Amino acid sequence: MITSELASKMRCSAISMVHKASASHIGSVLSICDIVAVLYGSVMKIEPENPNFKQRDRFILSKGHACVAVYAALAHKGFFSLDALESYGANDSWLMNHISHKVPGVEFSTGALGHGLSFGVGKALAGKQQNSDWQTFVVLSDGEMDEGSNWEALMFASHHNLKNLTAIIDYNKLQSLDTVESTLSLEPLVEKLRSFGAYVIEVDGHNHVSLNKALSYTDNNKPLVVIAHTVKGKGVSFMENKVEWHYKSPNLKEASNALKEIMKANA
Amino acid sequence: MRNEFIKQLVKLAWKNDKIVLVVGDLGFGVVEPFANCFPDRFFNAGVAEQNMMGLAAGLASEGYHVFVYSIANFPIFRCAEQIRNDVCYHNLPVTIVSVGGGLAYGNLGYSHHAVQDFAFMRVMPNMTILAPGDPNETKLCLEFIADKPKPSYLRLGKAGEIVYNDSTVLKGDGYLENILVRSNSNIAVISTGAVLQPLKQMLMNIDLKDLDVFTCPIWGMSSKVNMLVSLKKYKKIITVEDHLADAGFGSWLMESLEPEDRQKIQIMALKHDVCGMVGSQAHLNAIGGINADKLLSLLRE
Numbered sequence: 135m136i137t138s139e140l141a142s143k144m145r146c147s148a149i150s151m152v153h154k155a156s157a158s159h160i161g162s163v164l165s166i167c168d169i170v171a172v173l174y175g176s177v178m179k180i181e182p183e184n185p186n187f188k189q190r191d192r193f194i195l196s197k198g199h200a201c202v203a204v205y206a207a208l209a210h211k212g213f214f215s216l217d218a219l220e221s222y223g224a225n226d227s228w229l230m231n232h233i234s235h236k237v238p239g240v241e242f243s244t245g246a247l248g249h250g251l252s253f254g255v256g257k258a259l260a261g262k263q264q265n266s267d268w269q270t271f272v273v274l275s276d277g278e279m280d281e282g283s284n285w286e287a288l289m290f291a292s293h294h295n296l297k298n299l300t301a302i303i304d305y306n307k308l309q310s311l312d313t314v315e316s317t318l319s320l321e322p323l324v325e326k327l328r329s330f331g332a333y334v335i336e337v338d339g340h341n342h343v344s345l346n347k348a349l350s351y352t353d354n355n356k357p358l359v360v361i362a363h364t365v366k367g368k369g370v371s372f373m374e375n376k377v378e379w380h381y382k383s384p385n386l387k388e389a390s391n392a393l394k395e396i397m398k399a400n401a
Numbered sequence: 402m403r404n405e406f407i408k409q410l411v412k413l414a415w416k417n418d419k420i421v422l423v424v425g426d427l428g429f430g431v432v433e434p435f436a437n438c439f440p441d442r443f444f445n446a447g448v449a450e451q452n453m454m455g456l457a458a459g460l461a462s463e464g465y466h467v468f469v470y471s472i473a474n475f476p477i478f479r480c481a482e483q484i485r486n487d488v489c490y491h492n493l494p495v496t497i498v499s500v501g502g503g504l505a506y507g508n509l510g511y512s513h514h515a516v517q518d519f520a521f522m523r524v525m526p527n528m529t530i531l532a533p534g535d536p537n538e539t540k541l542c543l544e545f546i547a548d549k550p551k552p553s554y555l556r557l558g559k560a561g562e563i564v565y566n567d568s569t570v571l572k573g574d575g576y577l578e579n580i581l582v583r584s585n586s587n588i589a590v591i592s593t594g595a596v597l598q599p600l601k602q603m604l605m606n607i608d609l610k611d612l613d614v615f616t617c618p619i620w621g622m623s624s625k626v627n628m629l630v631s632l633k634k635y636k637k638i639i640t641v642e643d644h645l646a647d648a649g650f651g652s653w654l655m656e657s658l659e660p661e662d663r664q665k666i667q668i669m670a671l672k673h674d675v676c677g678m679v680g681s682q683a684h685l686n687a688i689g690g691i692n693a694d695k696l697l698s699l700l701r702e
Contacts, residue, residue, distance in 0.1 A: 245486075256458060256463070259459070260459065286452035287452045287456070
């Protein structure tokens with residue numbers, strides 16, 4: 135399955151799951167579907183039948199509220215059945231509304247922002263200690279970069295030359311209540327990250343060729359930060375760049391229209 | 402205690418190459434033996450406690466037993482969410498080591514008074530509290546946790562403590578260690594942590610024969626049940642801790658016993674008034690309510 139097809143399937147699953155569970159964060163989910171599809175569909179070493187195999191690449195979703203994208207990717211890649219996605223957000227489901235390490239293929243539970251990068255730094259440090267050749271990928275949100283812990287983690291990662299760490303910032307320019315710019319401006323983000331010692335690549339976060347190239351980059355001696363310029367709600371026109379779709383859940387009609395649009399775009 | 406800690410950690414690390422020490426830019430004059438013996442397993446995370454605890458969890462998730470060393474409240478409250486979510490929820494082998502439990506840094510002010518640490522640690526599922534009362538208990542606590550690594554909090558005093566527990570192995574999580582046990586005693590005095598040191602001094606001046614003295618160096622949410630039988634025979638139980646009375650060891654023990662036994666418990670712990678006061682550990686303990694007069698009154702009540 136090519137990664138664009140995987141991304142399209144993930145988007146369809148995501149709309150259905152979030153609608154059925156009356157859950158939030160569909161905008162954040164659609165924002166990272168292409169990033170996650172390229173990672174699971176092309177870049178990362180994975181073994182769906184053996185999720186914990188030693189030489190796997192480690193993936194951490196620090197913006198745990200966008201877990202639906204990862205659950206969908208894991209199911210479409212065969213880590214567990216597609217039917218399991220039906221239980222998302224239901225009572226006693228292991229597919230809870232923030233990413234859970236109880237799900238096969240998930241390394242780390244998050245939900246509170248600012249945890250994933252430090253945890254990834256620990257994993258990358260362990261990988262370096264053991265001369266392993268696996269990579270640790272951490273997906274963060276732009277609003278999450280408000281957390282001081284991320285900057286602590288970047289300092290440590292640069293200081294220890296953790297080139298086996300790749301952080302991907304989902305830069306969709308919207309956070310919970312407003313734009314990133316009017317909430318707590320991140321700019322100049324590239325310069326800030328470089329001044330913290332990261333090797334920075336900017337990329338269109340919905341272009342699979344560019345994503346593939348950036349996420350596979352290995353020529354750096356420093357931790358790699360990929361700034362993925364994305365659109366919150368990508369793929370569903372009435373959700374794109376709308377702050378309310380951080381929390382709003384699509385009703386039946388909205389979900390149906392969204393599915394039609396996604397399928398039409400990938401027909 | 403801190404010297405015994407590093408001595409034993411070095412000893413354990415020679416046997417186990419998965420033991421790693423992460424410090425928060427503290428430990429001058431203490432951690433060097435480990436850093437010198439195992440430079441590739443020693444990391445100074447800098448003055449950045451959130452990242453320190455998060456990366457410790459990440460290292461632990463890859464098979465390491467990570468000791469995170471700092472002092473007083475620094476490896477606890479600044480990184481409280483990392484302890485709760487990253488270490489405890491994922492049940493990872495991270496041992497948080499804090500030197501200067503209680504009012505050991507009394508003169509340094511409220512920022513350095515670790516008098517609410519038990520309250521935080523004891524409400525974390527999967528967390529085991531290790532609160533040795535002397536250097537030997539420090540050694541035994543380390544051996545206990547190195548044998549079966551898990552989320553744990555090692556609360557140390559500072560230096561110069563006297564050995565009162567000469568056991569060669571601890572009984573385990575939620576069990577009492579005999580310090581002074583006679584036959585037919587009706588009163589049990591149980592301490593946790595370095596407060597054993599002033600407690601023993603106080604007891605020397607108290608002429609009471611009807612008294613057993615224990616420590617409880619290992620305890621936590623999961624081991625409450627172990628207390629039920631061992632204390633049944635006593636008419637009075639006095640707990641001693643250099644922590645605020647609120648949500649500390651005495652409260653834990655009270656929750657551990659059956660309702661009819663809870664009234665037997667008298668808690669000797671710090672009063673709120675001590676918060677914000679400055680002085681030596683002995684001075685603050687005395688005015689905070691850990692003193693011989695208080696102990697006598699609890700014994701005679």
